[in-house]
Amino acid sequence: xxxxxxxxxxxxxxxxxxxxxxxxxxxxxxxxxxxxxxxxxxxxxxxxxxxxxxxxxxxxxxxxxxxxxxxxxxxxxxxxxxxxxxxxxxxxxxxxxxxxxxxxxxxxxxxxxxxxxxxxxxxxxxxxxxxxxxxxxxxxxxxxxxxxxxxxxxxxxxxxxxxxxxxxxxxxxxxxxxxxxxxxxxxxxxxxxxxxxxxxxxxxxxxxxxxxxxxxxxxxxxxxxxxxxxxxxxxxxxxxxxxxxxxxxxxxxxxxxxxxxxxxxxxxxxxxxxxxxxxxxxxxxxxxxxxxxxxxxxxxxxxxxxxxxxxxxxxxxxxxxxxxxxxxxxxxxxxxxxxxxxxxxxxxxxxxxxxxxxxxxxxxxx
Numbered sequence: 001x002x003x004x005x006x007x008x009x010x011x012x013x014x015x016x017x018x019x020x021x022x023x024x025x026x027x028x029x030x031x032x033x034x035x036x037x038x039x040x041x042x043x044x045x046x047x048x049x050x051x052x053x054x055x056x057x058x059x060x061x062x063x064x065x066x067x068x069x070x071x072x073x074x075x076x077x078x079x080x081x082x083x084x085x086x087x088x089x090x091x092x093x094x095x096x097x098x099x100x101x102x103x104x105x106x107x108x109x110x111x112x113x114x115x116x117x118x119x120x121x122x123x124x125x126x127x128x129x130x131x132x133x134x135x136x137x138x139x140x141x142x143x144x145x146x147x148x149x150x151x152x153x154x155x156x157x158x159x160x161x162x163x164x165x166x167x168x169x170x171x172x173x174x175x176x177x178x179x180x181x182x183x184x185x186x187x188x189x190x191x192x193x194x195x196x197x198x199x200x201x202x203x204x205x206x207x208x209x210x211x212x213x214x215x216x217x218x219x220x221x222x223x224x225x226x227x228x229x230x231x232x233x234x235x236x237x238x239x240x241x242x243x244x245x246x247x248x249x250x251x252x253x254x255x256x257x258x259x260x261x262x263x264x265x266x267x268x269x270x271x272x273x274x275x276x277x278x279x280x281x282x283x284x285x286x287x288x289x290x291x292x293x294x295x296x297x298x299x300x301x302x303x304x305x306x307x308x309x310x311x312x313x314x315x316x317x318x319x320x321x322x323x324x325x326x327x328x329x330x331x332x333x334x335x336x337x338x339x340x341x342x343x344x345x346x347x348x349x350x351x352x353x354x355x356x357x358x359x360x361x362x363x364x365x366x
Contacts, residue, residue, distance in 0.1 A: 007036060007046060010063045016040050018120055022065060025123060025144050027169040033364070035169055040068070041077035042121040042146040042165050044195050049173065049364045051290050057203060058291070058364070060196040060307075060315070060326040067314035074194035075313070077117035078165050079110035081150060081157050082348070083192040084268075084303060084335035087228045091338040093158070093186050093349055100156030105226040110194075112155035117194070121146035121165075143168035152185065159185030163356070174363040181356035189350045190333045193360070196307055196326030197293060199286035203316050208327045209250040209306065212285040215243040217269035217302075221334055225261050229336050233270055233343075241267070246283065249306065249327070264308035264324065268301045268334045276300075282329055290366060297331035297360040300346055304329065331360040 012021040023039045032055065036046040047059040061075050062068040068075075086108040089100045101112030110117065124145045145166040152160045163181040170176065179191045200206045219233040220241045236242040240252035240259065254260055258267065275281045281302060282295040295302070305328040310321045334340075337348045350356045 007063055011065055014065050016065055023123055029169050029171045031173055033173050035175060037144055037167055039121050039123045041117040044076040044193060051366055056201050058197055058199050060202045062314050063316045071313045073310055073313050074110060074117055076195045078191060079194050080116040080191045081111050082188045082190045083110055083332045085109050085227050087336050087339055107226060119148055121148045157187050159183040159187040161187055174361050176361045178359045183350050183352055186349050186351050188338050188348050189356050190348050192330045192332040194328060194330060196328050198326045199291045207324045209253060209324050210287040211249055212246050213243050213249050214246040214283045215269050216272045216275055216281050219270040221268040222258055231340055264306040265304045266308060268303050270301055292365045294363040295329050298358045299331040301334045302329055302331050
C-alpha cells in the first residue's frame with residue numbers, strides 16, 4: 001500500500017493539467033489520525049484512522065496524477081458550482097433563462113465539463129495568506145483552506161463566484177469541511193465533497209455494500225432514467241429506501257425499479273429538520289464493527305451513492321476498483337432544486353448581498 005509519505009512524492013512526480021505539480025498537505029491529530037489534501041480539485045486524497053493497533057485507509061483514491069486525472073468518479077474532490085444534476089443544463093433567475101454546459105446524458109453534472117474538481121485552488125493558512133510553495137514543510141496540525149474564483153460566465157453560470165473550502169481535523173477524529181461563497185450576480189451554488197468511504201479499508205478489495213447504514217430521513221427523491229428528480233418526494237417508511245433504523249446496505253439492494261434504473265442507490269434523502277440543530281444525519285458502520293462514521297451537516301439533503309459505476313477506476317494498488325467498492329455520502333441541496341420551486345427546500349440561488357455558508361463533519365469512532 002502507498003504510505004502517505006510516498007503519496008507526497010508519487011502524486012507530485014508528474015505535472016497536473018496546468019503544467020505544474022500539485023501541492024499536498026497533511027493534517028494530523030493527537031490520536032494518530034492523518035488526512036492528506038491537495039490543491040488540485042481541493043481534493044481529500046487520503047484518510048487514515050487508527051483502528052485495532054493499525055492505521056486503516058478508509059478513503060478510495062489514487063496515488064499518482066495520471067490516474068487521478070483519468071478517473072471520472074470525482075473521488076474526494078470538491079464539486080461545483082452546482083453538485084449533482086441540472087436538467088438539460090437549464091434554469092431561470094428573475095426571468096432570465098440560462099443554458100450551462102451539459103456533460104452527462106444531456107444534463108449538467110457536478111458543474112459541467114470543467115467543474116471545480118478540475119481547477120487548481122489556492123491553499124491558504126489560517127491567516128488567509130498563500131502558502132509558500134517553496135517551503136517543503138507542508139504539514140499543518142489543524143486546518144487548511146482552499147480558495148477559488150469562478151469568473152462570470154464560467155461553464156455558462158452567471159456572476160463571479162468566490163468560494164472557500166476549509167478542512168479541519170480535530171482531536172475527536174472529525175474531518176470538518178466548511179464551505180463559504182460570495183457572488184457578484186445571482187447564481188446557483190451547491191458545493192459538496194465527493195469522498196468515497198470503505199471502512200473495511202479502501203484497498204482491501206472488499207465491497208462496501210456489507211456496511212450498515214442509518215440515515216435520519218423519512219423521504220427520498222425519486223428520479224428518472226438519467227438521474228433527474230421527477231418532482232415529488234416519497235416516504236421511505238417500510239420500503240427499500242428506509243434507513244431510518246440501521247440496516248445492511250445490501251439488505252434491500254436492487255430490489256425495486258428506482259434502484260434498478262440507477263444500478264443501485266444514487267438518490268437524495270431529505271434530512272430531518274433536527275439535523276440543522278446538530279442531530280446525526282447518517283451513520284456508516286464497518287462490517288467488522290471496528291469503525292463507525294458519523295455524519296453531521298447543515299445541508300438539507302444527502303445523496304447516497306453506492307459507487308454503482310466505479311468499475312475500471314484506477315486504485316492505489318496498480319489495479320482497478322470494482323463497482324460498489326465505496327459509499328459516497330454527499331451532503332447537498334437536492335438535484336435540480338432551482339427547477340423545482342414547489343419543494344419545501346432552501347433556495348439554491350445565492351444573491352450578491354448574501355453569504356453561502358455550510359458545514360459538514362465526518363466523525364470516525366472506534
